[in-house]
Amino acid sequence: MASTTARLDLDGNTINPMTICMIGAGGFIGSHLCDKLMNETPHTVLAVDVYNDKIKHLLEPDSLPWAGRIQFHRLNIKNDSRLEGLIKCSDLTINLAAICTPADYNTRPLDTIYSNFIDALPVVKYCSENSKRLIHFSTCEVYGKTIGSYLPKDSPLRQDPAYYILKEDTSPCIFGSVEKQRWSYACAKQLIERLIYAEGAENGLEFTIVRPFNWIGPRMDFIPGIDGPSEGVPRVLACFSNNLLRREPLKLVDGGESQRTFVYIKDAIEAVLLMIENPGRASGHIFNVGNPNNEVTVRQLAEMMTKVYSKVSGEDSIETPTIDVSSKEFYGEGYDDSDKRIPDMTIINKQLGWDPKTSLWDLLESTLTYQHKTYAEAIKQAIAKPVAS
Ligand SMILES: NC(=O)c1ccc[n+]([C@@H]2O[C@H](COP(=O)([O-])OP(=O)(O)OC[C@H]3O[C@@H](n4cnc5c(N)ncnc54)[C@H](O)[C@@H]3O)[C@@H](O)[C@H]2O)c1
Numbered sequence: 001m002a003s004t005t006a007r008l009d010l011d012g013n014t015i016n017p018m019t020i021c022m023i024g025a026g027g028f029i030g031s032h033l034c035d036k037l038m039n040e041t042p043h044t045v046l047a048v049d050v051y052n053d054k055i056k057h058l059l060e061p062d063s064l065p066w067a068g069r070i071q072f073h074r075l076n077i078k079n080d081s082r083l084e085g086l087i088k089c090s091d092l093t094i095n096l097a098a099i100c101t102p103a104d105y106n107t108r109p110l111d112t113i114y115s116n117f118i119d120a121l122p123v124v125k126y127c128s129e130n131s132k133r134l135i136h137f138s139t140c141e142v143y144g145k146t147i148g149s150y151l152p153k154d155s156p157l158r159q160d161p162a163y164y165i166l167k168e169d170t171s172p173c174i175f176g177s178v179e180k181q182r183w184s185y186a187c188a189k190q191l192i193e194r195l196i197y198a199e200g201a202e203n204g205l206e207f208t209i210v211r212p213f214n215w216i217g218p219r220m221d222f223i224p225g226i227d228g229p230s231e232g233v234p235r236v237l238a239c240f241s242n243n244l245l246r247r248e249p250l251k252l253v254d255g256g257e258s259q260r261t262f263v264y265i266k267d268a269i270e271a272v273l274l275m276i277e278n279p280g281r282a283s284g285h286i287f288n289v290g291n292p293n294n295e296v297t298v299r300q301l302a303e304m305m306t307k308v309y310s311k312v313s314g315e316d317s318i319e320t321p322t323i324d325v326s327s328k329e330f331y332g333e334g335y336d337d338s339d340k341r342i343p344d345m346t347i348i349n350k351q352l353g354w355d356p357k358t359s360l361w362d363l364l365e366s367t368l369t370y371q372h373k374t375y376a377e378a379i380k381q382a383i384a385k386p387v388a389s
């Protein structure tokens with residue numbers, strides 16, 4: 001519950017309660033941010049989304065301790081004139097709304113570009129025109145591929161951090177060709193970042209841009225056929241969870257050689273709260289938010305998730321825990337991949353003193369415990385049910 005003693009920012013000043021217009025509040029990150037704001041702060045949230053399933057526990061019943069501090073507004077920001085009014089009556093707008101599942105980037109590139117660029121334009125415009133602060137969610141995908149990935153496979157320079165560590169203010173953005181529509185998302189996100197940055201430079205918009213590096217945890221995406229479409233392809237955590245729950249082999253795309261650093265959602269949300277409550281330190285900055293210590297190949301992730309799931313479910317793993325699939329077979333034409341993603345942490349460390357805490361094993365243990373509790377029974381029933389003819 002929110003404490004009654006004065007809360008102080010990093011410079012010792014009292015933090016005054018604020019009203020936050022959170023667009024995309026019903027999604028994975030939004031739901032965890034709403035939890036944090038309701039449980040630990042006095043701020044009010046105007047939660048905007050087309051869905052609210054992931055924040056239902058915060059909205060009902062009226063007797064909840066934070067009743068009155070969170071209001072849900074079901075609206076599609078593509079075409080709803082109420083958006084400007086909500087931004088105008090807030091102190092801060094946080095924009096999380098986006099199509100952000102890789103399976104969509106090459107198969108629905110137009111929707112992806114509209115969602116990540118065109119639909120975000122009015123949000124930026126209303127914030128700029130009404131002198132409102134904006135925290136915009138971009139992505140680590142704006143870095144694309146590492147410089148090192150273009151070096152010969154046996155080049156010793158590939159081991160030099162200068163060729164793979166991703167820094168907000170110096171790393172280039174390296175995307176594949178236009179035919180590789182995977183990059184439609186990264187490119188749209190990059191352009192909206194540039195627009196926000198330009199609004200800051202030319203019109204004084206007070207902004208912060210967040211580049212998440214694979215935040216994972218409970219409530220991420222959906223389990224196909226249970227709380228999402230049977231044919232849907234979520235991000236890797238939910239794909240692998242689905243396979244483990246159904247006792248199917250985990251599918252390694254193109255050998256599972258790509259590398260990622262995963263950060264626990266609860267660690268990452270701490271960083272966002274610091275940005276919200278320390279505008280003087282966060283404004284005008286672009287922040288990498290990730291955990292450089294949690295790097296694995298996708299194959300290693302699959303192996304670790306298999307072990308952790310066995311531990312939390314009490315079930316032995318299946319005989320063939322993984323199988324290889326080509327990216328064309330799994331995602332279709334136009335897929336491409338980021339080879340390696342390690343965030344440089346200098347800026348967020350200096351400005352906000354933030355560091356991630358949770359190891360990959362620990363975060364998988366709490367997340368897979370949640371997945372097992374939430375879905376194991378529903379999956380059993382779905383498997384037992386005869387398919388309708
Ligand atoms: N999860 C990550 O690790 C990660 C990594 C990089 C970037 N991001 C970015 O962070 C943001 C949030 O990601 P997430 O993982 O919570 O995704 P999510 O899909 O769970 O949440 C996005 C939410 O936005 C809503 N939304 C989309 N279009 C909308 C519209 N037109 N009107 C109203 N609501 C709309 C969706 O209904 C959804 O609830 C996205 O911008 C994403 O690109 C996330």
Ligand SMILES: O=C(O)[C@H]1O[C@H](OP(=O)(O)OP(=O)(O)OC[C@H]2O[C@@H](n3ccc(=O)[nH]c3=O)[C@H](O)[C@@H]2O)[C@H](O)[C@@H](O)[C@@H]1O
Nearest residue numbers: 100102139140212213214215235236239251252253258298
């Ligand atoms: O999370 C992030 O930081 C960003 O990266 C993600 O992109 P990516 O990491 O490629 O997406 P995942 O679906 O999580 O895939 C990770 C890796 O696992 C692989 N994968 C995925 C699913 C699967 O079943 N098997 C498999 O091998 C993918 O090919 C990829 O190499 C998404 O683009 C965004 O949500 C976000 O902006």
